[in-house]
Amino acid sequence: MLINMKKLGLFSNKLKQEYIQEYLRAISWIENIGFQIYLHERLNNYLKKFLTKKYETYNSIEEVDIDLLLTFGGDGAFIEGVHVISNHDVPIIGVNIGRLGFLASININSLEDALYKISNGETYIEKRTLLELISDKKLNIPHYAINEFTVFKSDFSSMIGIEVNINERYFNTFWADGLIIATPTGSTAYSLSAGGPIIYPQSSDFIITPVACHNLNVRPFVLPDDYKITIKIHSRSDTCMISMDNYSQVVSTDINITLKKSQHKVKLLLLRDYDFFNALRTKLNWGIDRRN
8 A cells, every 4th residue: 555645747748739638637636636746848848838827847857756657648658757767766657548558557537536546545566677788889778678679670671680699598590570578568569469478567577579580480488587688680781770668779780789687677556456467358358259
């Protein structure tokens, strides 16, 4: 049970006209329940002419002392929110005004009820594993991810060879369009669409999922998350693309990459009645069968 969550930071990447009334309604609910509001500068600038009062703002999490970050959008906004809080000890919860929303667990239409539950402490914290990237090249993308790391060919040319070693032992070279290294949280994201398995979020595993692999015998592989994964690229091209969550960068193919479990974890705030298995059934339409 969590109490004394009174300072809420609000963040969104969905700065579109059709969402204005949703944000204004949410801010009204948040204030009426008694929370103190801190608006991310982008969101504040977007809503400024519609707001009836001024709110404290922030651009970096270091600038404010908040108890909880509330993201508005879909899973993309939630992931950006994770990178906003960085390695700070601030819980995060997502409000879904997007489409599927595995990570954004609160539907916008249920927000008022959810806020009362947060205020009353009807919540719990679930810590999620982060994937950490180490490289011998200078990178402009984050060095950690909550969902996945990917390496992909950078153009429409032939496939690339992705050599993978696990704990300094050769595992395989995947001749493919790309490769995904996913966390349990990311098992319902890109890895799932590439044929990877769904893993329970609290599992201590990583998933290696090839993308369009030119070998029918290759399948996704699950390994313990305390193993180190190193990657080298073999390609006719001089460049390839890598990404951490939804941040990507074109890099030289002579890059050396190491992936491991980060010592930091993300604190997801979940309502007490949240059920991951129910989320799978409803969001993936499991159980839609006339026999059930």
